[in-house]
Amino acid sequence: MKARARIVARSQQDGTTRLATLAGETPLLMRRTRHPDGLDIAQIHLIGGTAGPIGGDDLAYRVDVGEGAKVEVRSMAATLALPGPGGAQSTLAYDVKVGSGARLNWTPEPLIAVRGANHAVHANLELADDAELLWREDVVLGREDEETGSVRSRLRIHRAGRVVFDHEFAVGLRYPGSLGPAGTAGYRRVTMTAEFAKDEARPMIKLSVTGAGLPDLAHTFTV
């Protein structure tokens, strides 16, 4: 199935953030919810539930956070990437713009690649030179006691038109060696956040891997 979602946020004269567009086709359903700090921040919940991408799906978000607007996106629960017919790959694309003085936090619950899944994510972010961002990728490799599906994810970020971060990982049975000592080596969850403060040209990256019976490893990479 093919599904598109669109978010357009515009800052208002009174300092609040209005969602000029908030529209999503199943399973990319969204709803504006009340942010504890009020209407200056547009809080959006992804409410597709656990129904995540199924092999063969073609999914895409287009996000446009205008000057001065503030948007925070969360989800209610983890989503499952499921296998589709013939092992077809599902793709999820993010095309995101964050304008001058604007802020976007995109921190959904994890994506779980269930056994047999074949999922690819590609996020392309364009930030103004003083935009703020918090973007989180959180991938769980298989449900408990289950071998992992395959997932690849690429995050490419531009600041003032210039690329400042480009990171991709591919894990699962479709990717030779990716579960071995040069890959995830038994770790089951990979979490990465990219964070830009207003005046920083390059992001602060937090990376962590966890897995049952293995020591947690984490690091904050400042440039």
Place this chain on the structure above:
Amino acid sequence: MPAKTKTQTKTPDSPGTPPAPAAAAEPASSSRDGDRGRGSLRVGIGGPVGAGKTALVAALCRALSGELSVAVVTNDVYTDGDAEILLGQGVLEPERITAVQTGCSPQAAIRDDISANLEAVESLEAAFEPLDLVLIESGGDNLTTTFSKGLIDRQIFVIDVAGGDRVPRKGGPGITSSDLLVVNKTDLAPLVHADLDAMRRDATAQRSKGPGGVVRDNPLPTLFTSLSEHPEAPAVADWIRELIGERRTPARA
């Protein structure tokens, strides 16, 4: 090359006494192809584990860092303990020491593939310009290692009395061809039943033969030291001072 007065191998009269400074060995005047003759003097210090390389580096820093700008590159596994030896008593600032990892190949790093060491030396020369002296300490190794001429101008090979008094007889390029052979820990000779006279004779014999078996006019110099008793290694320091002096006033042929 100009003719220079050459001296015999200097050794103490008895174990434990230091060589008198006036009798310090003069640097071998054998010409070295490609001697850079300007910039810092690069001296490699090699020798087996535990012979006293780090102690010698510390001694030279202690003796010379007041009058010369000195930096150190070490290929030896550089622990906090080694840092303490080199940095303790403030003889050298920490920024003047660079540790270079050799990937378990200490010989390769100073001989076959010197790039990492060259990088380190050149960084130090750039950071502390003008640098007079760079000491490059090899990773602890056996007798078959020497430094590449692409990396150093002169090399010192350090062995110690406790390693056995038959070591000079075994030869190897460190013993036979290093610009200066240092036999350390003379204070231990009685305890390990080492015959210093035999070592002196064997070293002289080994260092009397040049390439192709041709006998040299004078054997390459050997110094006997006890760095624990004389932690400024005066004779070795003098040897280095002479070299630096030569470089600053090159004689015309």
Place this chain on the structure above:
Amino acid sequence: MTRSALLLLTDSRFPAGAHAHSAGLESAVAAGRVHDVASLHEFLLGRLHSAALVAASFAAVACQCEDPATLAELDHEHDVRLVSPALRSASRRLGRQMLRAARATWPGPRFELLASLSAEGPHQPLALGVTCAAAGLPAEDAALCAVQGTITAPAGAAIRLLGLDPNEVSGVLAKLAPAADRTAAKALTLARMSQLKNDFSLLPALGSPLLDLTAEDHVTWEVRLFAS
């Protein structure tokens, strides 16, 4: 073009200092993740499909690039793909060391193309690519050389750290050779596409989160035998 130039460049005797870098293997050994020939094989396979592909595609582009500004942009694109500062630093150091050896081995004006980069020098794959050009080698050789270098460094480190039988390790490398060829070919295709479309986002960015984390930890060890 001299075919032997490729063999010279890939010879472990070529003095570019690669032998002192384990490409993350020292950490993997310390953690028990690589302990024998089979686990070494898995490690190298993982590297082949990530770091080797990236290095090879960048080397292939650099080999064909004759414009300093484009090389500078390519270097930047490689830089932003490395999350770990320790790995960025190691990559530039290896780049400098390669250029030193290459300038002496194949002296010529090709290296001037890198003059506008910072004093720290280019990342290793770019240095390799420019070196191949200076040696008269084509982009496919640059890709092959980059792939080979990515797996032989940790293989050598494993022999030294674990005392693995070098004959068995040689067998592992031979077994991986067809996959290495395919990786180089794929890298070349990606390189060509990126040049055709003038779009470096088409060059791969595959990395290993675990190796990024262990690289940062590795530089803090009191005793480490390898530089990275």
